[in-house]
Amino acid sequence: MRYPDGDAIAGFAPLASAIAGCAVTVQLGAQSFTDGRSITVATTRDGPIWLDICAQAAMIGAGSLDGALLRHLVGRPKTARRYLYLEVNRASHVLRDRLPLGFSRQPVFEAAQPLTESAAVSLALAAGKRALPEPPPFFGSIRPLFALRHKAADAGDTAGARSDGRENSAGHGVKLHAEDVATESSLLLRLLENPFSKGGWLSDMLNDLLGAGVSKGERDSNAAPAAGEIPVGRVERGLRRGVAALLGTLNIPLPALEDFTGGGQHVYPEWDMAKSRYRKNWVFVQEAEPWLGEDKRDFADFMAPPSVALRRQMADLGLGHEMRRRQSDGTELDTGAMIDYAIAVQSGHVPSRLEVYRASRRTRRDLGVVILLDISGSTASQDHEGQAVFKRQLQLAYQLGRTVDRLGDVSAIIGFHGWGRKQMRAVRIKGHHEAWSRAIDARFALLEPVGYTRTGAAIRHGAALLGNIIRQPNKLLLIITDGIPYDEDYELRYAEQDTRKALREARAAGTACLCISVGAETETGKLAEIFGAGNILAVDEPEEARLHIRQLCRRALAAVSKRRYAGRAMAG
Amino acid sequence: MDTNYIASGQEEEVFRAAWQNRLPLLLKGPTGCGKTKFVQSMARLLGRELITVACHEDLTAGDLIGRFLLDGVKTIWQDGPLTKAVREGAICYLDEIVEARADTTVVIHPLADHRRELNIERLGEMIAAPPEFMLVMSYNPGYQSVLKDLKPSTRQRMVALELTYPDAPVEERILMQEASAPPELASRLVRLGRAIRALPQDGLSDGASTRSLISAARLMAAGLASELAVKSAIIAPLSDDPVTSRNLGEMAKIYLA
Numbered sequence: 001m002r003y004p005d006g007d008a009i010a011g012f013a014p015l016a017s018a019i020a021g022c023a024v025t026v027q028l029g030a031q032s033f034t035d036g037r038s039i040t041v042a043t044t045r046d047g048p049i050w051l052d053i054c055a056q057a058a059m060i061g062a063g064s065l066d067g068a069l070l071r072h073l074v075g076r077p078k079t080a081r082r083y084l085y086l087e088v089n090r091a092s093h094v095l096r097d098r099l100p101l102g103f104s105r106q107p108v109f110e111a112a113q114p115l116t117e118s119a120a121v122s123l124a125l126a127a128g129k130r131a132l133p134e135p136p137p138f139f140g141s142i143r144p145l146f147a148l149r150h151k152a153a154d155a156g157d158t159a160g161a162r163s164d165g166r167e168n169s170a171g172h173g174v175k176l177h178a179e180d181v182a183t184e185s186s187l188l189l190r191l192l193e194n195p196f197s198k199g200g201w202l203s204d205m206l207n208d209l210l211g212a213g214v215s216k217g218e219r220d221s222n223a224a225p226a227a228g229e230i231p232v233g234r235v236e237r238g239l240r241r242g243v244a245a246l247l248g249t250l251n252i253p254l255p256a257l258e259d260f261t262g263g264g265q266h267v268y269p270e271w272d273m274a275k276s277r278y279r280k281n282w283v284f285v286q287e288a289e290p291w292l293g294e295d296k297r298d299f300a301d302f303m304a305p306p307s308v309a310l311r312r313q314m315a316d317l318g319l320g321h322e323m324r325r326r327q328s329d330g331t332e333l334d335t336g337a338m339i340d341y342a343i344a345v346q347s348g349h350v351p352s353r354l355e356v357y358r359a360s361r362r363t364r365r366d367l368g369v370v371i372l373l374d375i376s377g378s379t380a381s382q383d384h385e386g387q388a389v390f391k392r393q394l395q396l397a398y399q400l401g402r403t404v405d406r407l408g409d410v411s412a413i414i415g416f417h418g419w420g421r422k423q424m425r426a427v428r429i430k431g432h433h434e435a436w437s438r439a440i441d442a443r444f445a446l447l448e449p450v451g452y453t454r455t456g457a458a459i460r461h462g463a464a465l466l467g468n469i470i471r472q473p474n475k476l477l478l479i480i481t482d483g484i485p486y487d488e489d490y491e492l493r494y495a496e497q498d499t500r501k502a503l504r505e506a507r508a509a510g511t512a513c514l515c516i517s518v519g520a521e522t523e524t525g526k527l528a529e530i531f532g533a534g535n536i537l538a539v540d541e542p543e544e545a546r547l548h549i550r551q552l553c554r555r556a557l558a559a560v561s562k563r564r565y566a567g568r569a570m571a572g
Numbered sequence: 573m574d575t576n577y578i579a580s581g582q583e584e585e586v587f588r589a590a591w592q593n594r595l596p597l598l599l600k601g602p603t604g605c606g607k608t609k610f611v612q613s614m615a616r617l618l619g620r621e622l623i624t625v626a627c628h629e630d631l632t633a634g635d636l637i638g639r640f641l642l643d644g645v646k647t648i649w650q651d652g653p654l655t656k657a658v659r660e661g662a663i664c665y666l667d668e669i670v671e672a673r674a675d676t677t678v679v680i681h682p683l684a685d686h687r688r689e690l691n692i693e694r695l696g697e698m699i700a701a702p703p704e705f706m707l708v709m710s711y712n713p714g715y716q717s718v719l720k721d722l723k724p725s726t727r728q729r730m731v732a733l734e735l736t737y738p739d740a741p742v743e744e745r746i747l748m749q750e751a752s753a754p755p756e757l758a759s760r761l762v763r764l765g766r767a768i769r770a771l772p773q774d775g776l777s778d779g780a781s782t783r784s785l786i787s788a789a790r791l792m793a794a795g796l797a798s799e800l801a802v803k804s805a806i807i808a809p810l811s812d813d814p815v816t817s818r819n820l821g822e823m824a825k826i827y828l829a
Contacts, residue, residue, distance in 0.1 A: 011818065011819045011822050012819075012822070013819065014771060014816070014819045014820055014823050015822075015823040015826060017770075017771050017772055018767035018768060018770045018823065019770070022772060050826050061770075097739075097740040097762070098763055098766035098767040098769075100763060100764075100767075100826050100829075101756070101759055101763060101827070102826065102827075102829055321673075330634075330639075331632045331633070331634030331639055332634065332639070332640075333640055333642070333647065338642075341642075345645050346645070356642060359632075360632055361630070362629065
């Protein structure tokens with residue numbers, strides 16, 4: 001069984017993931033080994049390659065790639081091979097209930113009990129002198145450094161995938177294959193250093209962004225790692241500032257005020273964390289029409305119409321029960337209908353249908369939805385697959401917007417971005433009174449990711465629209481954003497606190513708020529801190545949103561309706 | 573199917589003790605792990621009639637308790653399943669209780685605590701439940717949102733029993749008993765089922781249930797090729813995505829080979 005092409009090999013991912021118990025990808029390479037996240041299978045192997053995949057995945061599933069143990073294997077290929085033999089054996093016992101029978105029946109696993117009962121014991125035995133058989137070819141090999149690199153990346157950042165590409169492109173992967181012990185060790189030393197120091201992915205990225213770093217060529221030729229160029233504590237802040245500053249200023253001329261062609265201006269307060277009070281009349285939000293840029297985006301190619309599955313998910317949100325009269329079955333008799341019926345029977349008629357009941361039916365659709373779409377400059381950034389976050393956000397907003405519109409909800413879609421507190425723009429993509437039309441499609445095509453994110457004001461604007469103008473009993477505010485709020489005088493704790501405050505105000509007024517981040521590499525921990533862990537949906541692709549959106553929306557709506565009820569009870 | 577339920581833990585003891593002490597029981601567990609089968613088996617063991625109600629969002633209190641129907645120009649009262657169970661001292665099984673609305677589930681409150689009585693407002697009648705009567709409810713904690721929907725006041729009246737998919741040896745025995753699967757096939761199917769359950773859940777609606785493994789074995793016993801049987805009974809119900817289905821199919825081939 002040979003798989004020369006990469007697509008077919010990728011199809012083994014479910015097998016690997018099921019055995020490993022976590023998401024694992026599979027690809028072809030020079031040797032069979034795993035780094036804990038992906039399994040590489042040797043192209044040169046004779047015999048069924050699924051055996052290799054099972055062996056490697058079983059090691060992941062059985063915890064053989066523990067960082068503390070692997071460290072002892074770096075630069076000790078012989079011990080590593082003995083460890084491999086013991087650990088695949090142990091893993092085949094630990095996971096025997098979910099490994100294929102064909103794997104468990106390999107002659108090498110004949111023993112009723114494994115030689116070792118834990119990875120630590122395996123390591124001790126591997127380091128000892130006791131004679132052990134040579135592992136069969138399908139065990140592949142163990143490459144401690146690859147696994148360690150991922151562990152370190154997992155611990156230090158959420159953008160591990162980024163660091164992969166970088167190191168491979170720098171040719172480190174090739175060096176590793178040469179089994180050059182010295183190189184492995186020095187690489188390991190660098191790896192265990194501070195990720196912000198010179199050579200770390202974060203400082204690389206920052207340098208790339210700000211154009212301040214030495215060139216990659218220079219750096220790679222410089223074997224000895226130097227001390228960090230950027231003080232660690234300030235890096236995160238600096239990075240955020242840098243990114244936002246660049247993206248916010250690069251591709252846009254600041255709009256002149258007369259460019260605004262939209263409706264009215266709104267003024268909202270903002271929460272001043274330091275003084276624990278509101279700054280009254282602080283943020284000016286201007287309603288605006290989408291930007292009429294020069295190059296209109298070709299829209300058709302990426303705006304897929306919403307799927308039936310999504311519509312099904314959203315269909316019963318905000319449905320209310322209402323008592324219907326004159327039903328053919330129901331809980332209670334409908335007295336009026338009963339009297340009519342009795343009169344008809346007494347006077348000699350037999351009505352053809354016996355509709356004399358009252359029943360509670362879920363028919364009323366009483367949901368108002370506002371979709372807030374973050375169109376600030378930061379969304380133009382590309383994710384690890386080179387796709388702009390902005391594009392995915394647009395796709396999702398489009399699909400959600402069309403879905404709720406088709407379901408008959410009162411809905412509005414607003415894009416938001418701004419340049420400081422006096423120039424927040426709320427771009428009307430779909431007004432709440434508008435029916436869906438080509439004009440709305442066209443407005444999507446006109447959007448441009450520029451400016452900054454003043455999330456608190458956007459939420460206040462959306463909530464005000466829902467509460468004062470749309471005025472439906474159930475209010476749902478969906479915020480599609482790449483995450484961190486940032487604007488002039490609006491960052492870090494201040495921005496977070498204000499956003500949180502705005503959410504609290506909205507919820508107190510009975511608006512369910514949900515944050516959706518699509519394809520963005522923001523730490524979900526941060527988003528969870530601001531929005532509450534139960535109110536964020538972080539997905540890689542717009543299509544994935546449909547899997548969870550119903551649950552989250554229902555929960556958010558239920559939470560505010562309880563609050564509303566509690567509030568009323570207290571008032572009464 | 574009149575086969576016996578194969579216990580994977582001490583669930584039978586808990587059930588029996590709850591019944592003897594007139595305590596209502598809440599069964600928690602993923603779909604297809606054998607909750608309904610367990611209740612059926614226990615009702616038979618205890619010699620009680622089993623009245624099952626599949627709960628849904630439109631289920632009203634009237635659907636459970638009863639209602640007036642029209643008969644000519646008169647009305648007649650028709651007992652609902654819950655009233656019937658109370659009158660007859662049966663075991664009333666409310667399947668997927670969280671699907672019912674909260675205002676419906678409150679009617680079981682006086683039945684589920686020390687009072688053990690059912691109040692039929694429309695008749696102005698109060699029925700005391702006989703000692704043999706038992707209330708059993710089930711819900712699937714996998715659907716997280718509904719977990720929150722079950723009111724704490726309802727939950728706290730219950731003795732809860734957690735069922736999971738059985739251990740591999742037990743599940744193999746179940747396949748052998750329910751679908752007359754040969755031991756080797758049972759082992760292969762159970763390994764496949766457990767592997768699918770271990771998959772990260774993205775894209776799959778749920779894990780492969782014991783029920784779906786039984787279905788696959790039955791289809792094979794009926795003469796279907798093993799790959800087709802697994803595809804029809806296990807994979808197709810789990811995923812609508814063609815790529816996921818194809819990959820799972822490839823994975824199944826390895827487990828069945």
